[in-house]
Amino acid sequence: MESMQHTAIVGLVVVACLASAATAETRREYRYPVGPKASVTVDTEYGSISVKPGTTREVVVVALIHSDKAKIDISQEGNRLEFESHLLPGADEQTGRVDYEVTVPPDTTLNLHSSNGPISAERIQADVAVEGATAPVEIRSVGHGHVHVKTMKGTITLSDVRSAHVEITSISGDVHLNSVSGPLVQVNSGSGRIYYDGDFGSGGDYNFSTHTGDIEALIASGASADFTAHSMQGHVQSDVPLKPKENNRFPVEVGRSFFGTVGKAASEVILKSFSGKIRLKQR
Amino acid sequence: MKPHLTNQAAGKGDLTDPKLAKTAEAEAIERAKQGDEAAFEVLYNLHKRRVYSLCLRMVSNPAQAEDLAQEAFLQLFRKVGTFRGESAFSTWLHRMTVNVVLMNLRKKGLPVVSLEETIETDEESPKKELGGPDLKLAGSLDRLQLQRAIEKLPPGYKTIFVLHDVEGFEHNEIATMVGCSIGNSKSQLHKARLKLRDYLKFMRAEKAEKQ
Amino acid sequence: MTCSEVQRVLPEMMDGAPNNELQAHLEKCPACSDLVAELELISIEAHQLVESNEPSPRVWLAIAAELRSEGLIRDPEAKPGRPVLVPTERRRWNAWWLVPVAAALLVAASYVGMRKPATQIAEKPAVVAPANAPDLAAQSNQQKPAPQVAETKRPVPIDRSLDEPSVSAPVQVVSTEDRQFLDDVGQRSPRMKAEFESQLRAVNSYIRDAEAYLKQNPGDEDARQHVMAAYEQKAMLYQMALNHIQ
Numbered sequence: 001m002e003s004m005q006h007t008a009i010v011g012l013v014v015v016a017c018l019a020s021a022a023t024a025e026t027r028r029e030y031r032y033p034v035g036p037k038a039s040v041t042v043d044t045e046y047g048s049i050s051v052k053p054g055t056t057r058e059v060v061v062v063a064l065i066h067s068d069k070a071k072i073d074i075s076q077e078g079n080r081l082e083f084e085s086h087l088l089p090g091a092d093e094q095t096g097r098v099d100y101e102v103t104v105p106p107d108t109t110l111n112l113h114s115s116n117g118p119i120s121a122e123r124i125q126a127d128v129a130v131e132g133a134t135a136p137v138e139i140r141s142v143g144h145g146h147v148h149v150k151t152m153k154g155t156i157t158l159s160d161v162r163s164a165h166v167e168i169t170s171i172s173g174d175v176h177l178n179s180v181s182g183p184l185v186q187v188n189s190g191s192g193r194i195y196y197d198g199d200f201g202s203g204g205d206y207n208f209s210t211h212t213g214d215i216e217a218l219i220a221s222g223a224s225a226d227f228t229a230h231s232m233q234g235h236v237q238s239d240v241p242l243k244p245k246e247n248n249r250f251p252v253e254v255g256r257s258f259f260g261t262v263g264k265a266a267s268e269v270i271l272k273s274f275s276g277k278i279r280l281k282q283r
Numbered sequence: 284m285k286p287h288l289t290n291q292a293a294g295k296g297d298l299t300d301p302k303l304a305k306t307a308e309a310e311a312i313e314r315a316k317q318g319d320e321a322a323f324e325v326l327y328n329l330h331k332r333r334v335y336s337l338c339l340r341m342v343s344n345p346a347q348a349e350d351l352a353q354e355a356f357l358q359l360f361r362k363v364g365t366f367r368g369e370s371a372f373s374t375w376l377h378r379m380t381v382n383v384v385l386m387n388l389r390k391k392g393l394p395v396v397s398l399e400e401t402i403e404t405d406e407e408s409p410k411k412e413l414g415g416p417d418l419k420l421a422g423s424l425d426r427l428q429l430q431r432a433i434e435k436l437p438p439g440y441k442t443i444f445v446l447h448d449v450e451g452f453e454h455n456e457i458a459t460m461v462g463c464s465i466g467n468s469k470s471q472l473h474k475a476r477l478k479l480r481d482y483l484k485f486m487r488a489e490k491a492e493k494q
Numbered sequence: 495m496t497c498s499e500v501q502r503v504l505p506e507m508m509d510g511a512p513n514n515e516l517q518a519h520l521e522k523c524p525a526c527s528d529l530v531a532e533l534e535l536i537s538i539e540a541h542q543l544v545e546s547n548e549p550s551p552r553v554w555l556a557i558a559a560e561l562r563s564e565g566l567i568r569d570p571e572a573k574p575g576r577p578v579l580v581p582t583e584r585r586r587w588n589a590w591w592l593v594p595v596a597a598a599l600l601v602a603a604s605y606v607g608m609r610k611p612a613t614q615i616a617e618k619p620a621v622v623a624p625a626n627a628p629d630l631a632a633q634s635n636q637q638k639p640a641p642q643v644a645e646t647k648r649p650v651p652i653d654r655s656l657d658e659p660s661v662s663a664p665v666q667v668v669s670t671e672d673r674q675f676l677d678d679v680g681q682r683s684p685r686m687k688a689e690f691e692s693q694l695r696a697v698n699s700y701i702r703d704a705e706a707y708l709k710q711n712p713g714d715e716d717a718r719q720h721v722m723a724a725y726e727q728k729a730m731l732y733q734m735a736l737n738h739i740q
Contacts (some may be wrong), residue, residue, distance in 0.1 A: 039459055077382075080462060093685075115686075115734075127465045129455045133734060136687060137672055146465040148455055152693045152729055165466070165506065169730050171693045183508060188723045190696050205513055209723050211700040228514070230705060230716055256301055268515060274720050318568030323561060327554055335549035349553050356557050359507045360566060404675070424539040426546065433540070448540040473505035 026065040028072065033058050035079050037126065040104055041111040044085035046097040048117040048135075051110055053124060054103040061102050067095035075273075109145075136173075148196075153192075162201075174213075182206065189213050193276075197283065200225040206269040214277045217269070221283065223262030231256055232276035240282045308372050315363050323360055330356075330373065334380050340445040341384045342436040351387060370417040381446065381460050386439065424483065432482040440475035447472050495519040500526045509535065672698070679735055693731055698722035 010119070040059055042049050047066075054060065063072055069091035073084045082113050085098040092118065104110070112119050115133045122140040130137050132151040139147060141164040153172040161180045165211045168175055171190040176204050181201030187194050190211045199220040200206055206225075216282055219240060226245070229236045235255055242260020258280075308329065314322035334355055337349035348410060359376050366372065436444060446452045447468070452460070454468040461468070495503075495515045499524075507513050508530065521526045561567040672694055680687035704720035711717055 037462075039462060039465075041459065068507070078462065080459070088503070100632065109458065109464065111455070127455070127458060129465075131734065146455070148465075150687065152731065152734065169727060171696055171727050189727060190700050190727055192723075209720070211696075211703065211724065212722070232716065232720075268513070270514070272716055272719070274707075318566060320558065320561075320567040323558070324554065327557065330545065331549055332545040333551070335553070336543060338544055339547050340543065348547075349549050352549055353553050353556055355555075357560055359685045360557070360561055361564070363566075424535060426539070426542060429536070429539055430543060430546070434541075444540070444605060449535045449543050451541065451544075469509075470505045473508065473533075476536050479536050480529075480532050 020046050024067070026068075028063045028065060030061045030063070030074065030083075030201045031058055032076060032081055034105065034108070036105075037107050037109065038079040038081070038105065039109040039111070040102065041080075041082040041084075041113075042100050042102060043083070043111075043113040044098050044100065044117065045087060046091075046117060047085065047114060049100045049102065049112045049114050049119045051102045051112065051121040051124065053106040053122070056165070057105050059102070059104050059108070061100060064099040064101075066097040066099075066138045067091075070098050071093040072098065128272060139248055151223050155192075198221045200267040200269055203266045204268075206267060208269075208271050210273045210276045212275050213273065214279070215271050216279045216281065217271065218281045218283050219262070222263065224266040225269045225271045226267070227259065227267040227271070227280060229258050229271040229276050229278045230278065231273040231276060234273050234277045236271075236278040238280040242280075252257045288484060312363060312366055312372060316366075320426050326360075326363075326372075327356060330376055334376065334437075337377070337445070337450060340383055340430075340433060340449055341442065342387070343441075347387075351384055352380070355383045358383065373387065377450065381450075381452075385442070385461065388442070419443065428483060428486050429479070432479045432486065435482055436475055440471055440478060443468055443471040444475035444479070448476075497523060504533075506529070509537075555600055675732065675735065690731065690735065694728075697724060697728045697731060701729065 019276060025106055028115040029255050033089055036058055040051075040057065042051075042061075046220075047064075048147050061083055063083070065072065067180075069088045071086045071088065073082075073086045075082045081098065083088040085096070087096045087209055093196055096262075097117070104124070106123060106125050108122060108124065110128045110130075112121065113115070113131045114127070114135065116135055118129050118135040118137070120140070121131050121142065121181055122128070124142050125195075127145040127147075128142055129146070129148045130139070130150070131151075132154040134151075134153055136155040136157065137151055138157045139149070139159070139161060139236070139280055141160045142158075146165040146167070147158065148166075149156050149168045149170075151170045151173045153170070154242075155174045155176070156166060156168055156170055157178070158166065158180050159170075159176075159178040161177075164180070164185075166180060166182055166185040166187075168187045168189075170192050173189070173192045175187050175192055175194045177185070177187070177194070177196045177198065179198045180196070181198065182204040184204060187207045187208045189209070190213065192210070192213045194208045194213060194215045194218040196206075196215075197220075198218075200223050202224060208217075214234075215229075227238070227242060229238070236258055237255075238258045238260070240262060242258065242262060245259050245261060271280075285423045300383070308326065311322045311325040311329075315326060331352070333432045335348060335352040338351040339345060342348055342351065342399050349428070366375070420486075433441060433444065433449075443457060446457045446460070447454065457463075458465045463471075497519075500516060500519055503513070503516060507516055511546070520530060558567065676691050677689055677692070679690045701721070701724040704717060704724050708714060708717040708721055
């Protein structure tokens with residue numbers, strides 16, 4: 001009997017050790033010196049991606065691999081680096097997870113893809129292309145490049161993004177734009193809400209469109225823009241006194257559309273929804 | 284990426300045998316992993332025109348284009364065992380082809396993207412262009428003329444034009460593959476289209492004169 | 495907007511978002527309008543070259559010989575020699591569902607064309623019609639582009655009695671392409687299938703709402719742009735599956 005108990009305990013210990021080995025987290029660090037205007041791609045199915053600027057001309061990637069069911073494929077060609085999580089059979093959301101913390105020179109172009117983990121990038125002065133799915137995307141203090149973001153339902157937050165070409169598509173994720181100015185800021189959302197807080201820059205094109213999602217724009221004092229708002233089946237409201245325009249794109253329908261300018265109408269702002277509410281407010 | 288890439292992935296290649304066509308890439312890839320020659324041939328036939336045409340557009344030399352197409356297929360087939368997900372097979376192949384071609388251009392010291400950054404000059408303004416309404420490009424273009432015009436493009440412009448307008452890659456994909464900014468890709472594309480417009484008008488005028 | 499400003503913004507705007515100022519200028523400036531029309535014509539015609547050339551048979555012969563010499567092509571009688579690098583662990587993944595991606599994107603592209611001023615390009619028939627949007631396909635084939643910016647026709651409200659309420663009621667995923675798409679996603683991950691199904695319903699609802707509105711208000715430029723936006727979302731959804739769920 002004692003022998004059987006002993007065998008059982010040993011068996012349990014062995015199983016526990018094997019289980020622990022199978023799920024052990026591994027931290028890997030990769031360092032690559034790069035020249036100006038490098039390009040870094042990170043592609044993972046499960047796990048987060050966070051990118052921050054460094055002070056050296058080196059790309060540093062710290063990957064937290066959550067089990068031996070996930071590997072990382074790395075390829076480098078000149079100034080272009082690609083890190084791709086590679087799932088082995090049986091990998092799931094937990095065991096297939098790889099979290100990336102990336103430090104890059106600020107002029108590095110980024111391509112970031114994660115199907116299920118949050119993605120963030122900050123203080124980059126280059127193109128940033130992000131494709132998420134269900135988790136949030138946050139981009140902060142990025143400028144002088146193209147910022148392209150796509151999500152299925154992950155919330156998208158852009159803050160302090162200046163002089164950029166911003167293109168955002170989301171099916172049901174909310175889109176928050178705080179102090180974002182372009183030459184071009186374009187948002188295509190389905191049921192997600194679009195919230196803009198800023199001054200609409202000085203001479204850009206802003207085009208926000210939703211299916212059922214509401215659009216709310218909070219404009220800073222000193223803004224200079226030409227507004228067109230139209231919701232086909234939703235309500236529109238402007239709390240901001242707008243100067244009337246002579247030529248409208250379509251006849252004013254009370255409660256469904258409004259037009260007008262503030263300041264010198266430097267930027268063109270088009271707010272369109274199929275059935276969502278549109279509201280323009282003064283900060 | 285534009286739709287035509289994926290249209291190709293759906294198996295609308297050269298396969299005339301409906302049974303083979305319905306086998307689809309998925310099964311061909313699985314069989315290729317086992318070393319089945321017929322499966323490799325199915326995959327080749329599905330994509331040969333697309334891959335070869337891409338190479339030909341980029342290098343404008345049939346013999347060299349065939350060598351590059353061969354190299355792209357070989358690189359792909361060597362890695363077919365690692366392929367995870369047949370749906371992306373065509374994307375994988377086309378990217379690999381682009382990389383093979385770009386690598387070749389780089390080896391030869393040819394620019395894959397133009398260094399010229401300015402977007403337009405006064406000469407390119409439509410107001411100042413030669414050619415009145417009779418030289419407008421209208422209707423469908425002569426495909427041979429268009430091919431010849433593309434061949435005349437400087438290498439950098441040609442790369443971006445072929446990748447975007449012929450192959451259907453998006454600017455962010457091109458920027459990654461070529462190693463330029465999205466803005467640069469857009470401006471190069473625009474300039475390439477402007478140059479092609481000039482070439483085509485010139486060719487049309489020449490043809491009209493001969494007639 | 496002046497002609498030189500058009501020149502400045504064209505690289506960014508030609509394939510991108512609609513811009514009222516640009517449209518307004520193009521409608522009144524034949525030179526710029528011709529320029530845009532001709533550049534679009536070149537772009538559209540260029541794609542016809544995508545599979546225009548056939549390699550000589552020597553290419554396959556050389557590839558096959560090389561594969562044989564490397565042991566990648568094996569004699570069916572012989573025992574498996576060289577091991578496959580990664581076992582064929584993955585689910586069988588059928589690529590046929592990618593067809594609607596093409597359809598969705600091409601519809602979006604055809605709508606970009608339709609919203610442009612009258613040109614020869616806009617009169618070109620759509621290359622592929624979406625499986626689930628026959629009305630749109632018919633329009634893109636037959637309808638010449640309507641005046642855009644100056645459209646003043648008052649919109650006709652949708653007759654909702656003929657249509658399910660879109661916001662509250664779930665929309666059925668009906669097309670076979672959608673079903674195939676979801677089945678393929680589901681083979682990979684049931685959880686992701688539920689996510690994609692929910693998003694697909696939302697997108698199809700958007701498409702249906704926008705198309706119904708456009709059908710009743712055929713000259714409505716905003717409705718046209720909503721249709722385009724909805725198809726862009728659907729294309730994005732399929733593309734995400736292609737990129738990530740493999």
